[in-house]
Amino acid sequence: MLGEYPIQGQGAAEIAASVERAVGAGELEPGQPLPPMRELAVRLGVNPNTVAAAYRTLRERGVIETAGRRGSRVRPKPATTGRAQMRVAVPEGVRDVSNGNPDPALLPRLAEAFAAAAAQSDRDPVLYGHDPVEPELARLARAALDADGVPNGPVMVASGSLDAIERVLMAHLKPGDQVAVEDPGWGSLLDLVPALGLRTVPVGVDEEGPRSDDVRRALESGARAVIVTDRAQNPTGAAVTAARARALRSVLREYPETLLIEDDHGHGIVDVPLHPLAGVTRHWVFARSVAKAWGPDLRLAVFTGDAVTIDRVRGRQRLGPGWVSRLLQRAVVRLWRDGAVDKREVAASYGGRRDALIKALAERGVAAHGRSGMNVWVPVPDETGVVARLLHAGWAVAPGARFRLNAPPGIRITVSALSAEETGPLAEAVAAAVGPVPVRTYV
Numbered sequence: 334m335l336g337e338y339p340i341q342g343q344g345a346a347e348i349a350a351s352v353e354r355a356v357g358a359g360e361l362e363p364g365q366p367l368p369p370m371r372e373l374a375v376r377l378g379v380n381p382n383t384v385a386a387a388y389r390t391l392r393e394r395g396v397i398e399t400a401g402r403r404g405s406r407v408r409p410k411p412a413t414t415g416r417a418q419m420r421v422a423v424p425e426g427v428r429d430v431s432n433g434n435p436d437p438a439l440l441p442r443l444a445e446a447f448a449a450a451a452a453q454s455d456r457d458p459v460l461y462g463h464d465p466v467e468p469e470l471a472r473l474a475r476a477a478l479d480a481d482g483v484p485n486g487p488v489m490v491a492s493g494s495l496d497a498i499e500r501v502l503m504a505h506l507k508p509g510d511q512v513a514v515e516d517p518g519w520g521s522l523l524d525l526v527p528a529l530g531l532r533t534v535p536v537g538v539d540e541e542g543p544r545s546d547d548v549r550r551a552l553e554s555g556a557r558a559v560i561v562t563d564r565a566q567n568p569t570g571a572a573v574t575a576a577r578a579r580a581l582r583s584v585l586r587e588y589p590e591t592l593l594i595e596d597d598h599g600h601g602i603v604d605v606p607l608h609p610l611a612g613v614t615r616h617w618v619f620a621r622s623v624a625k626a627w628g629p630d631l632r633l634a635v636f637t638g639d640a641v642t643i644d645r646v647r648g649r650q651r652l653g654p655g656w657v658s659r660l661l662q663r664a665v666v667r668l669w670r671d672g673a674v675d676k677r678e679v680a681a682s683y684g685g686r687r688d689a690l691i692k693a694l695a696e697r698g699v700a701a702h703g704r705s706g707m708n709v710w711v712p713v714p715d716e717t718g719v720v721a722r723l724l725h726a727g728w729a730v731a732p733g734a735r736f737r738l739n740a741p742p743g744i745r746i747t748v749s750a751l752s753a754e755e756t757g758p759l760a761e762a763v764a765a766a767v768g769p770v771p772v773r774t775y776v
Contacts, residue, residue: 340368343379345386352387353396356407366406367397393508393530408527421720423729430759431731433567435602435707436749439682440628441673443664450663465647465656466490469666474621474635477600483619484612486637489647490657494598494622494634495521497646498560499529501618501638504645505592506531506557513551513559515543517710517736517743519567519596522560535738538566540704542573545580552584558592559585563607565599565625565706568736568745570687572599572705578608585613592642593617598634601626603705604680616642623665625707626674633657633665683707686748686756693760699767707749713767716742722766728759 340355342348355361367373370388374381388405391397399405423429471488479485491497502512508530514523516535526533534556536547543561551559561581564572573581585591593614597607600621611619618638623631637643650656668674687703694701694711703709713719713733720732723744733743744763751759 340373340377342377342387343383345383345390348373348377348379348384348387349390349394352391353394356396361407363407363409366404369404389508395527395530398532399509420735421724421729421732424724427724427727427729428755428759429729430746430748430751431729433708433731433745433747434629434749435625436682438750439674439679441668443628443668446664446667446671446673447660449667450660453663454660459659461655463659465650465659467659467662467666469670470635470662473666473669475637478619478637481607481609483609483637484617486639487643488635488637489643489650490662491620491634491636491650492632492654492657493624494596494620495525497618497620497634497636498522498594498596499525500646500649501592501594501636501642502526502529502531502558504642504649505616510558511551511554511556513548513556514738515560515562515566516738517568517733517740518738519562520735523736523738533738535740537740538569538571540569540571540702541577542566542571543577543581545577545584548581549584549587552588552591556591558594560594560596561610563595563597563599563609564603564605565708567598567706568708568731568733568743569710570703570706570708572603572605573608573610575606575608578610581610582613585610589613589615591616595619596622598622598625599706601674601676602679602683602707604677604684605705611638615639618642623668626676626679627665627668631661631665633661683749686751686753689753689756690746690748690751690760693756694763697760697764699760699764703748707747709746709748710743711746711763711767712741712743714742716744719744719763719766723762726762726766728762730763 341351370384371381374384392399397405398408421431466488474488511532511534512526513534513536515538534551536551537544548559591614593610595611602625611617616639618636620634620636622634687709690709691701691703701709701711716733720730723730731745
């Protein structure tokens with residue numbers, strides 16, 4: 334027994350499932366300790382190795398964590414409670430600026446590209462054993478990477494940036510390893526890392542990217558991997574500058590065995606230059622998704638890296654999904670080759686909306702951040718109160734809790750579809766929500 338909840342089972346899988354059900358039902362609370370393995374083995378009448386295997390499974394799933402002699406306990410934020418659930422329900426009539434989506438009006442039409450890809454596949458069908466990467470996609474991606482100063486390496490394709498990051502992490506790390514992540518940062522990534530049984534180490538972010546001193550502290554504490562967003566960082570809009578890139582490279586050179594993962598999901602929608610870090614460590618990966626420029630439903634990212642890492646990922650992918658549909662890859666080739674997206678126009682559109690909101694907020698005494706991309710980050714003193722007051726005023730924003738570990742409270746506003754006429758009213762509503770709440774007296 335653990336409190337009033339009986340951990341049951343005779344096999345490792347049964348014991349792990351019993352604990353996981355209790356966590357999901359709230360009968361085991363975040364931070365609650367589990368019995369020592371030998372003690373639980375005696376209670377259940379099983380071999381201690383069986384309990385050890387169950388605990389190992391739970392760690393790998395991100396349900397529990399183990400801290401040496403302090404034993405095992407339920408994770409403070411179990412992977413079963415995803416950040417995606419930290420959303421504001423948007424009632425009818427409320428303007429939604431919380432979703433992080435690109436402007437549909439700036440996305441390309443897909444029918445012609447897919448028709449051409451289908452016709453090509455009719456002429457040249459892809460069969461088992463064929464190359465998993467469309468040769469023309471690899472050529473286009475490699476040429477763009479070369480132009481941006483990303484080191485040479487083989488090109489692979491994954492089902493989006495998060496898929497690529499997951500595969501790379503699992504190719505190098507083991508449960509319990511530490512991963513340095515941006516804070517605030519991409520909520521899905523902050524969920525993924527513990528779900529893989531890894532531990533997050535928060536790294537502060539300013540408008541120039543991850544703070545180099547924080548990265549150094551993370552590596553000194555034992556972090557084996559660092560994940561950096563080069564441009565259009567979600568949620569802050571940060572972009573790594575040339576000076577920050579030099580500082581980060583200097584730190585990483587001191588830890589050459591670090592796995593470096595760079596996410597350049599802003600490629601195609603930003604006009605700030607890229608300053609890649611790739612190549613400074615022995616193992617590295619640089620990924621680019623097409624989601625923001627050509628549409629989230631395309632679910633495709635190209636990535637390159639050192640030969641060992643790419644070979645490991647390719648081998649594991651072969652044993653799972655095999656490859657990302659070459660039909661989809663051929664459609665992306667058509668979009669890329671035909672210039673379906675005008676990068677300058679898209680970047681100017683998002684930049685204009687972003688800058689206008691930041692300026693309007695500044696005029697009302699509210700500091701906000703957003704150097705690139707489609708989001709604006711507003712630090713606030715009372716996140717829950719601000720979100721509620723804005724919702725009452727007719728605006729749905731994303732609560733910062735979705736993106737934070739240790740960072741101070743904030744809200745994220747997506748400006749991708751914000752019109753010029755809406756900018757002033759939104760800034761006015763934010764200023765009113767952030768300001769002091771009037772004191773009410775009752776007689």
